[in-house]
Amino acid sequence: MSDDREQMTGEAPERGEPGLFAAPPMAEQERMVEAILFASAEPLSAAQLAERLPPGCDATEALAHLRSRYSGRGVNLVRVGDAYAMRTAPDLGWLMQAERVETRKLSRAAIETLAIVAYHQPVTRAEIEEIRGVAVSRGTIDQLLELDWIRLGRRRMTPGRPVTFVVTEEFLDHFGLESARDLPGLKELREAGLLDSRPMPGQPGDDEGEGAATGQSELFED
Amino acid sequence: MSDDREQMTGEAPERGEPGLFAAPPMAEQERMVEAILFASAEPLSAAQLAERLPPGCDATEALAHLRSRYSGRGVNLVRVGDAYAMRTAPDLGWLMQAERVETRKLSRAAIETLAIVAYHQPVTRAEIEEIRGVAVSRGTIDQLLELDWIRLGRRRMTPGRPVTFVVTEEFLDHFGLESARDLPGLKELREAGLLDSRPMPGQPGDDEGEGAATGQSELFED
Amino acid sequence: MTDDWESRDDISARRAAEALIVDVDGYEGPLDLLLTLSRAQKVDLRRISVLQLAEQYLGFVEQARALRIELAADYLVMAAWLAYLKSRLLLPPEPGEEGPSGEELAAHLAWQLERLQAMREAAARLMGRDQKGRDFFARGQPEALAISRKTRFEVALIDLMRAYARLRTRDEFRPFAFDRSDIYPYEAALERLSTLVPGASDWTALQAYLPEGWRGAAKRKRSVIASTFAASLELAKQGSIELRQTESFAPLQLRRRQGRADE
Numbered sequence: 085m086s087d088d089r090e091q092m093t094g095e096a097p098e099r100g101e102p103g104l105f106a107a108p109p110m111a112e113q114e115r116m117v118e119a120i121l122f123a124s125a126e127p128l129s130a131a132q133l134a135e136r137l138p139p140g141c142d143a144t145e146a147l148a149h150l151r152s153r154y155s156g157r158g159v160n161l162v163r164v165g166d167a168y169a170m171r172t173a174p175d176l177g178w179l180m181q182a183e184r185v186e187t188r189k190l191s192r193a194a195i196e197t198l199a200i201v202a203y204h205q206p207v208t209r210a211e212i213e214e215i216r217g218v219a220v221s222r223g224t225i226d227q228l229l230e231l232d233w234i235r236l237g238r239r240r241m242t243p244g245r246p247v248t249f250v251v252t253e254e255f256l257d258h259f260g261l262e263s264a265r266d267l268p269g270l271k272e273l274r275e276a277g278l279l280d281s282r283p284m285p286g287q288p289g290d291d292e293g294e295g296a297a298t299g300q301s302e303l304f305e306d
Numbered sequence: 307m308s309d310d311r312e313q314m315t316g317e318a319p320e321r322g323e324p325g326l327f328a329a330p331p332m333a334e335q336e337r338m339v340e341a342i343l344f345a346s347a348e349p350l351s352a353a354q355l356a357e358r359l360p361p362g363c364d365a366t367e368a369l370a371h372l373r374s375r376y377s378g379r380g381v382n383l384v385r386v387g388d389a390y391a392m393r394t395a396p397d398l399g400w401l402m403q404a405e406r407v408e409t410r411k412l413s414r415a416a417i418e419t420l421a422i423v424a425y426h427q428p429v430t431r432a433e434i435e436e437i438r439g440v441a442v443s444r445g446t447i448d449q450l451l452e453l454d455w456i457r458l459g460r461r462r463m464t465p466g467r468p469v470t471f472v473v474t475e476e477f478l479d480h481f482g483l484e485s486a487r488d489l490p491g492l493k494e495l496r497e498a499g500l501l502d503s504r505p506m507p508g509q510p511g512d513d514e515g516e517g518a519a520t521g522q523s524e525l526f527e528d
Numbered sequence: 529m530t531d532d533w534e535s536r537d538d539i540s541a542r543r544a545a546e547a548l549i550v551d552v553d554g555y556e557g558p559l560d561l562l563l564t565l566s567r568a569q570k571v572d573l574r575r576i577s578v579l580q581l582a583e584q585y586l587g588f589v590e591q592a593r594a595l596r597i598e599l600a601a602d603y604l605v606m607a608a609w610l611a612y613l614k615s616r617l618l619l620p621p622e623p624g625e626e627g628p629s630g631e632e633l634a635a636h637l638a639w640q641l642e643r644l645q646a647m648r649e650a651a652a653r654l655m656g657r658d659q660k661g662r663d664f665f666a667r668g669q670p671e672a673l674a675i676s677r678k679t680r681f682e683v684a685l686i687d688l689m690r691a692y693a694r695l696r697t698r699d700e701f702r703p704f705a706f707d708r709s710d711i712y713p714y715e716a717a718l719e720r721l722s723t724l725v726p727g728a729s730d731w732t733a734l735q736a737y738l739p740e741g742w743r744g745a746a747k748r749k750r751s752v753i754a755s756t757f758a759a760s761l762e763l764a765k766q767g768s769i770e771l772r773q774t775e776s777f778a779p780l781q782l783r784r785r786q787g788r789a790d791e
Contacts, residue, residue: 114380115379115380115395115398116380116398116401117380118379118380118381119380119381119394119395119398119401119402119665120380120401120402122344122380122381122392122394122665122667122668123394123402123405123665123666123667123668124404124405124668124669125405125668125669126668126669136401136403136404137401157337157340158336158337158338158339158340158341158342158344159340159341159344169669170344170667170669171671172341172344172345172671173337173341176337176338176341179338179341179342179345179358179359180341180342180345180671188681188682189681189682189683190681190682190683190687192691195683195687195688195691196691196692196694196695198683198688198691199688199689199691199692199695200692200695202688202692203692215695216695231681258683259684259685259688261685267688267689268689273689273692273693344667344671345667345670345671346667346670347666347667347670348666391666392666392667393660393664393665393666394664394665395664396658396663396664399658399662399663399664399665402665405661405665405668406661406662407661407662409661409662414556415556417651417654417655418647418648418651420651420654421647421648421650421651421654422647424650424654425647425650437640437643437644437647438556438557438559438560438644438647439556439557439558439559439560439640439644440556440557440559440560440602479660480659480660480661481654481657481658481659481660482657482658482659482660482663482664483657489650489654490650490653490654490657491649491650491653495646495650498642498646499639500639500642500643500646504636504639506633506636507628507632507633507636508627508628508632508633
């Protein structure tokens with residue numbers, strides 16, 4: 085309230101359009117963006133912020149101010165896709181670890197499916213199956229949808245008009261990516277030594293490729 | 307990481323206990339407390355914070371620094387009972403339409419019961435009924451318990467050992483109170499004798515009354 | 529008050545009076561009704577005339593009776609008590625009488641009303657405060673905290689990239705890579721069996737030739753049986769061992785080829 089008054093006297097009000105007030109001073113806009121981002125349950129784009137600010141505000145500039153204000157702090161303003169969110173500074177992640185309760189591993193099928201969606205989006209179920217070489221169970225897709233890591237994209241304009249899957253902003257957020265394009269390509273993976281196809285020591289399940297394992301047990305059943 | 311190194315050279319490490327590092331510099335402690343408080347939706351006490359900080363940290367001092375850093379910002383560090391939390395500045399509430407949670411409208415009986423518990427705590431059901439002049443319906447207490455605004459206090463040491471009700475930290479948090487002592491008008495009500503427990507003249511059964519008076523003074527002792 | 533109502537022909541007043549009675553359900557008990565009635569006196573509750581209030585209340589109860597409205601028992605209990613209070617206030621106390629005076633009782637009632645009023649105002653002030661979720665807000669996206677409500681799926685970017693790398697390179701590497709730790713290769717079985725055969729002069733079950741460490745886990749056992757069996761076939765083909773089986777599904781037995789040692 086007091087700031088509203090300040091704005092009225094502190095800055096020259098735009099008298100051009102009657103009934104419109106001048107935008108609040110930038111320091112106040114910054115406060116507003118700070119509060120909105122803090123309270124929001126999801127990252128917000130500059131456009132979404134602008135919608136919620138009084139007319140005449142410059143969300144982008146306020147974001148820039150806020151970003152530098154929080155730079156080096158315990159919490160940072162980060163960009164997530166086209167949106168912005170407050171996040172714990174990466175170097176303090178360990179402070180949050182004590183709270184990590186009941187973590188579960190994602191199934192290999194789910195990880196692979198997720199990876200394929202991320203690298204090939206928009207991608208149809210048939211394409212995922214082609215790349216994986218095995219059928220993708222409904223449960224796997226459902227789990228990823230439930231985790232809000234993938235979502236339905238536009239239907240493919242081919243016979244049958246199959247649905248496609250794309251990754252979500254939540255996915256980018258979780259994996260610390262600004263966009264899916266930031267995922268390293270095959271060449272970079274190779275350079276990083278990730279293309280070595282030998283199983284990682286102590287990596288269970290690597291020799292339990294679904295197809296192979298099934299075949300084996302069938303063949304040598306006691 | 308860089309701060310760790312800085313700490314090693316910048317401050318005299320405590321060599322007394324082998325294997326222990328010196329506490330991080332205060333600026334770093336402040337960052338840590340900032341990160342933890344931002345990450346939590348619930349208020350955290352200084353003790354809870356200290357548990358999560360490296361040994362040797364002074365959570366209370368870090369909190370004081372942080373509080374002044376955030377004073378006047380869009381987000382503030384507030385005190386809730388024995389705990390601390392980050393909350394948006396109340397003057398910006400109008401920006402948060404999207405986040406507004408529609409709470410069930412409380413009945414007049416529930417609101418009055420809540421006020422009675424807050425101002426008279428610890429208070430028995432019989433005392434609530436005496437003040438309101440009507441029976442307290444089961445649903446009223448249940449609703450307040452469900453909202454986590456009241457909880458059971460210690461049993462009154464009078465015949466029948468009736469249970470008592472007190473307000474919770476969530477209550478303080480919800481109504482932006484630092485402590486139950488900050489309830490509006492509390493001092494005036496007490497001075498006017500309106501928080502006393504006076505038995506009806508000539509009525510013998512005032513054993514509860516004595517208990518009530520004791521409980522009160524315990525809670526609101528300055 | 530009662531007289532007022534009856535003397536006046538004013539319809540609206542009459543209606544208001546009836547509304548008051550019919551709305552009896554709207555009151556939260558006798559104390560609530562007394563508090564409402566006391567407002568008519570338009571004075572500080574501390575200076576309220578309890579006698580006047582008692583008369584108002586008794587008038588109200590009488591009216592309810594006249595209109596044949598059933599009042600809850602607690603309204604009648606209060607009426608009886610107020611009638612008693614009224615008599616105590618009006619009559620001088622008898623000498624040597626026990627119990628509290630009318631004034632004491634009246635003061636207590638006034639105090640009860642004042643306390644109820646105070647609590648109502650406190651409640652209103654409380655609800656008028658800034659409230660969480662309405663006027664101020666907690667972090668909308670709290671990060672993983674001690675709340676054990678959710679199962680977090682632990683997947684790092686590296687897992688994703690590894691999975692993708694595995695998928696994309698499976699085809700080009702699979703035919704050549706021997707990446708299974710639970711497979712006992714045929715070549716190894718052949719080499720092992722060849723070295724053991726010279727000592728096998730008696731019929732011995734094939735299982736006896738399985739290497740240590742491969743006899744337990746079913747998966748490994750299957751693999752080693754298969755490769756050892758294949759190796760035995762090869763050695764039989766070469767003529768260095770003999771194989772026999774007493775009946776279908778009976779254990780396979782082998783021994784060094786007898787003739788050869790004699791030659």
